[in-house]
Amino acid sequence: MKKLFIEIGLIARFTGRFFTELFKPRFEFNEFLRQCFYIGNKSLPLVAITAFIMGLVITIQSRPTLVEFGAEAWLPKMVSVSLVREIAPVITALICAGKIGSGIGAELGSMKVTEQIDAMDVSGTNPYKFLVVTRVMGTTLMIPLLAVLADTVSLYGGYLGANIRGVVSWDLYWNQVFDTLVYGDVMPSIIKTFFFGFAIGIIGCYKGFNSNKGTEGVGQSANSAVVISSLLVFIIDLIAVQITDIFNLN
Amino acid sequence: MKDQKGHIATQDPETVISIRNLYKAFGDNKVLNGFNFDLKKGENVVVLGKSGSGKSVLIKCIIGLIQPDKGTINVLGDNVPDLNTTQLDEMRVKVGFLFQSNALYDSMTVRENLEFPLRRHWIHTSKEEVNELVMEVLRNVGLPHTVDMMPSELSGGMRKRIALARTLILKPEIILYDEPTTGLDPITGKEISNLMVDMQKKYNISSIIISHDLNCVKITANRVVMLIDGTCYATGTYEELERATDSKVKQFFE
Numbered sequence: 495m496k497k498l499f500i501e502i503g504l505i506a507r508f509t510g511r512f513f514t515e516l517f518k519p520r521f522e523f524n525e526f527l528r529q530c531f532y533i534g535n536k537s538l539p540l541v542a543i544t545a546f547i548m549g550l551v552i553t554i555q556s557r558p559t560l561v562e563f564g565a566e567a568w569l570p571k572m573v574s575v576s577l578v579r580e581i582a583p584v585i586t587a588l589i590c591a592g593k594i595g596s597g598i599g600a601e602l603g604s605m606k607v608t609e610q611i612d613a614m615d616v617s618g619t620n621p622y623k624f625l626v627v628t629r630v631m632g633t634t635l636m637i638p639l640l641a642v643l644a645d646t647v648s649l650y651g652g653y654l655g656a657n658i659r660g661v662v663s664w665d666l667y668w669n670q671v672f673d674t675l676v677y678g679d680v681m682p683s684i685i686k687t688f689f690f691g692f693a694i695g696i697i698g699c700y701k702g703f704n705s706n707k708g709t710e711g712v713g714q715s716a717n718s719a720v721v722i723s724s725l726l727v728f729i730i731d732l733i734a735v736q737i738t739d740i741f742n743l744n
Numbered sequence: 745m746k747d748q749k750g751h752i753a754t755q756d757p758e759t760v761i762s763i764r765n766l767y768k769a770f771g772d773n774k775v776l777n778g779f780n781f782d783l784k785k786g787e788n789v790v791v792l793g794k795s796g797s798g799k800s801v802l803i804k805c806i807i808g809l810i811q812p813d814k815g816t817i818n819v820l821g822d823n824v825p826d827l828n829t830t831q832l833d834e835m836r837v838k839v840g841f842l843f844q845s846n847a848l849y850d851s852m853t854v855r856e857n858l859e860f861p862l863r864r865h866w867i868h869t870s871k872e873e874v875n876e877l878v879m880e881v882l883r884n885v886g887l888p889h890t891v892d893m894m895p896s897e898l899s900g901g902m903r904k905r906i907a908l909a910r911t912l913i914l915k916p917e918i919i920l921y922d923e924p925t926t927g928l929d930p931i932t933g934k935e936i937s938n939l940m941v942d943m944q945k946k947y948n949i950s951s952i953i954i955s956h957d958l959n960c961v962k963i964t965a966n967r968v969v970m971l972i973d974g975t976c977y978a979t980g981t982y983e984e985l986e987r988a989t990d991s992k993v994k995q996f997f998e
Binding site: 601604605608609610612613614619620 | 804809829833836837841843844845846847848849850851860861864865
């Protein structure tokens with residue numbers, strides 16, 4: 495228990511340092527853009543394919559229940575709300591926690607154990623700014639974009655799912671989707687993905703930056719980065735749902 | 745004694761590094777326990793000691809990667825523990841560091857690895873000048889053909905040479921070598937040792953070399969310092985220490 499509190503304290507201190515370093519020059523724009531490209535562009539196919547399958551599966555699975563109640567016409571409405579509010583952002587965040595979080599943890603961990611972070615320090619570079627700030631900013635800004643993409647692609651998957659057994663025209667499907675969705679569905683779900691992205695980035699960097707015990711430590715960093723950031727995604731999601739519920743935003 | 749700029753006046757202008765009463769402990773483990781040391785201009789000094797005796801900690805204190813508990817480290821007129829980040833960066837242009845694991849950036853090509861310190865230390869040169877500098881240091885270490893290769897494509901000896909080239913590109917006055925021949929076969933180790941001596945002569949570089957490899961010590965050392973119990977236990981040329989009768993010194997040469 496004591497260890498857990500120490501770990502939480504260390505993560506809080508690491509996060510605090512992020513905010514102090516963020517506004518200090520020198521700004522690493524090139525590295526930030528490189529990270530955005532890596533995080534955004536390289537995760538795009540995986541997120542798109544997964545979101546498409548999720549949209550398809552959720553629609554196929556929901557259809558029999560709605561048919562039983564004679565509410566088949568509600569299928570686009572129900573699917574769009576569940577995908578946009580919850581499934582697409584959370585699935586995107588979990589995929590990114592697995593792909594990006596572990597990548598950052600392993601990359602920084604191996605840089606730590608092979609003294610590349612020290613070499614950076616010796617080369618006149620603040621490794622925290624160059625490695626941590628750029629990556630955390632990259633995940634914080636790119637994961638919401640990926641989530642928007644996941645929303646769109648999963649809704650398209652939902653359209654195909656609705657047409658496997660039944661017949662729903664393209665116009666009817668999208669009319670129902672847009673009639674159902676309001677800002678209160680879309681905005682909170684996008685806003686929470688900024689926090690998902692921040693959590694994934696900061697945990698990956700923290701674990702990598704504090705890696706030790708050689709190559710074994712690198713594996714542990716990657717592994718614990720995924721576990722902790724995935725857990726944080728659910729905790730942040732729970733908090734976000736409570737907030738939207740309390741303020742009646744939906 | 746400090747001058748008006750806050751620089752510590754060295755007693756001898758030929759002394760480039762002067763360490764006095766250096767202490768560093770990790771918990772109860774006293775690694776450096778009142779260490780004293782001087783490095784003269786153009787001199788190669790090898791620091792010998794058992795594993796875990798604090799040799800790497802010593803040079804990491806000199807370059808400012810580790811903060812000592814007590815003592816002064818005067819490098820080219822500046823006391824390293826008192827320097828702020830900007831002053832440390834300025835000092836690190838003049839003091840190179842060759843890491844034991846080479847510390848080449850895996851995600852960058854050899855060219856990008858070599859350009860990195862130039863760009864980060866704000867050394868403004870044109871693209872052509874940077875390219876010329878890169879090729880010059882690569883020719884010095886005998887590897888101009890590797891310029892567009894990735895570190896993972898290089899052998900251990902080649903990586904060590906590239907790491908040395910990256911250190912040399914800033915034309916430092918002092919180089920700190922952390923076990924430069926560890927993990928290399930004896931022939932490659934000898935080549936690297938000879939290369940270090942060549943570079944010392946070519947650029948009049950002063951060096952502190954941490955090593956266990958007696959062949960490397962023999963080739964590179966103008967003077968050997970024995971780091972035992974956190975102090976400078978003995979010092980002298982390789983031949984002098986080889987003939988020493990003290991049991992703690994003798995065991996290294998048996």
